[in-house]
Amino acid sequence: MGITITQNAAVKIRDAFKANDMPENSCLRVGIKGGGCSGFSYTLDVSAEPAEGDQVFEAEGLRLICDPKSYLYLNGTEVDYSDDLLKGGFVFNNPNATASCGCGASFSA
Numbered sequence: 134m135g136i137t138i139t140q141n142a143a144v145k146i147r148d149a150f151k152a153n154d155m156p157e158n159s160c161l162r163v164g165i166k167g168g169g170c171s172g173f174s175y176t177l178d179v180s181a182e183p184a185e186g187d188q189v190f191e192a193e194g195l196r197l198i199c200d201p202k203s204y205l206y207l208n209g210t211e212v213d214y215s216d217d218l219l220k221g222g223f224v225f226n227n228p229n230a231t232a233s234c235g236c237g238a239s240f241s242a
Contacts, residue, residue: 136209138197138213140193146161163199183196183198184200188204209227210225
């Protein structure tokens, strides 16, 4: 299954890479950390290269990477971007989440 990204989210990521003078081959690191109101919080970061053991995916012209521990919870997740006034920003459509907070920034599995 892997991790995917929508065209809308990919445009926002490429714009952010360009605005911050990131190298063209930069990777979007998708992960989780403990915390948030539901147990785990989603994280997005930039890496120059995948680390040893990372899962690597190509989607919408971007390289997405995920560490093995996060991938256990993120396999099948789609990263989207919403322009919604109240819940705008990156949205994680995670089929592994059994519950999520109201803002969608954290989940439990």
